[in-house]
Amino acid sequence: MSWITITWPMVAGGCLLLGLLELRVALAQSPRGARLLFALSAFAVAAFSGVELALMHADTVAQAAVLLHIIDVGVGLVLALLTGFVWVYFGTGNKWLALSVPGIYVVALLPDLLPGGADMTYLRITGLRAVETFGGATFNVLEGVPNPWDSIAYLAAAAMVVFVVDASVRLWRRGGRRRAVVVGGGVILFLFIGGVHTAMVDAGIVRTPYMFSWAYLCVLLAMGHELSTDVFAAEQIARELHDSERAMDLAADAAGLGMWTWDVIRDRIWATPKARAFFGFSETESLNLARFNGALHAADRDAVGQAIERALSAGGGYELEYRVRLPDGATRWIAARGQCERDAGGKTVLMRGVLLDTSARHRFELELDELRGQLAHVGRVSMMGQLASALAHELSQPLGAILRNAEAAELFLQHDQPDLDELRAILVDIRMDDQRAGDVIERLRALLKRRSLEARALAVSDLLANCEALTRADAIARHVVLEFEVAPGQPTVMGDQVHLQQVLLNLLVNAMDGVEEAPAEQQRVVVRAHRNDTGAVEVSVSDRGRGIPPDQLELVFDPFFTTKENGMGMGLAISRTIIEAHGGRIWAENNADCGATFRFTLPVAEAPIS
Secondary structure, eight states, rough: OHHHHHHHHHHHHHHHHHHHHHHEEESSSSSSSHHHHHHHHHHHHHHHHHHHHHHOOOOOOHHHHHHHHHHHHHHHHHHHHHHHHHHHHHHOOOOHHHHHHHHHHHTHHHHSSSSSSSOOSEEEEEEEEEEEEEGGGGEEEEEEEETTHHHHHHHHHHHHHHHHHHHHHHHTTTTOHHHIIIIIIHHHHHHHHHHHHHHHHHHHHSSOOOOOOHHHHHHHHHHHHHHHHHHHHHHHHHHHHHHHHHHHHHHHHHTTTTEEEEEEEEEEEEEOOOHHHTOOOEEEEEEEEHHHTTTTTTGGGHHHHHHHHHHHHOOOOEEEEEEEOTSSSSEEEEEEEEEEOOTSSSSSEEEEEEEEEOHHHHHHHHHHHHHHHHHHHHHHHHHHHHHHHHHHHHHHHHHHHHHHHHHHHHHHTSSSSOOOOHHHHHHHHHHHHHHHHHHHHHHHHHHHHTTTOOOOEOOHHHHHHHHHHHHHHHHHHOOOOOEEEOTOOOOOOEEOHHHHHHHHHHHHHHHHHTTTTTTTTOOEEEEEEEHHHHEEEEEEEESSSSSOGGGGTTTSSSEEEEESEEEEEEEEHHHHHHHHTOOOOEEEEEOSSSSEEEEEEEEEEOOOOO
């Protein structure tokens, strides 16, 4: 067995092996055109290698002539397939140059197609001659009259070289340098080696067999390199994908999420172990839509089915919360979200999504409803306590005034001739205080029940004047000087007169309590009213007492908070409720030297006083 008999089948085997690998890749991936064309060219060269080997062992001139015709056609087929491969694989090149390659070669094949026994290599074959090469191997070569028409075939090969160079240069400029050098260079080297050697054999310069299939090894090596590079890249991507999947699984597990994919065409559902556990499915159980529906709570199946149908028809998202009946009879709430994927024809083929167990949230909502009911009951009880405390606090002023007037009336009646006019004035004051107490009860009850206030346009000066009249006697008894300052041209405010009067009275009584232990020259309370920068009317009550501890400034308006020994801590809390119900704001601050100032704002009335 000679080296010729061994090596040519080896070349054919290499072509078949790589061709089959590329064909397998082409059938598994898309786009597949380039790899399919290369696989076909490899198969053609494998067959061509067998024809070359048969030509070397041809016994007759007639047999050799037939094999030579096959070789001529085979070369053209390989050139056409490689041209198409470069065109598709590179995605670049001149279309007309690509079309010229098979076109020119078809012209070169005309002698093979015409009758007369000629072909594009020989006008006439005269015989066979045995040639011995190194290693003692012998083979037969053709002898005959060369055909000048053969030069057209080399012109086709030259056109292909120009096309491949042009396509490689364009690919290089687009950034595909490795592919341009490796694949483009391999094809050009194949054309150069195969063309030059064939020409030398035809001219009788060298006495060797045709080695066109051997030259194709340049292309095999180039594509083998590309295939190994693709395999390495695919392996690296697979590793990265595996790492990414593990990271995603860890993140999903940490978030308590289950992932799923539904193949709509095959009706197969893939789910992570976490997702299967949500439904009580085993890890090996085969899942489809019917199995999924069977696990749903009977009351939720229609809603889930309708949501799936809407998602499939619209090709959009899928979001729903439903219940699942577990094998042990328990019920689990699941929040599901998915997204449909369509093929090139617009048909929904996949739906992917995530699942989240929301049973704990639903249990919490039920417990929250129960607690809300309990809290409402506690609130009603607390409101009754606040109402009782508020009434006791607010009624202390008019009841105290009634008591003082009643005591004064008793003193007048002890005289032999009591002053009846004074007694009548005292009785009028008692009646007015009684009416004010009734108004306080009714208005405070309405406020705590969140009823609407009887707001109307009020003159600030009148409001302050009424409070001055109500507190004059108390101030004289305490030896406290009250000063009321109202800036001229103050607009009217919107408010409920009784409620606002109670706020001012609370602040004035607190201020007089604050200066009760101060030196005589500091026993002064000043009430001012002016329009501030925001456009609202601001009322302030300032004293020169001991002030408020800084850490208690934010607490003085809290219910039941007090700094007095016998205080109930409701006056300022009610005042804040009244002012906020009027759309205003109330706050406290310490003065720079001594004492404290309480301020509140009231909205300006849009309509004048009627």
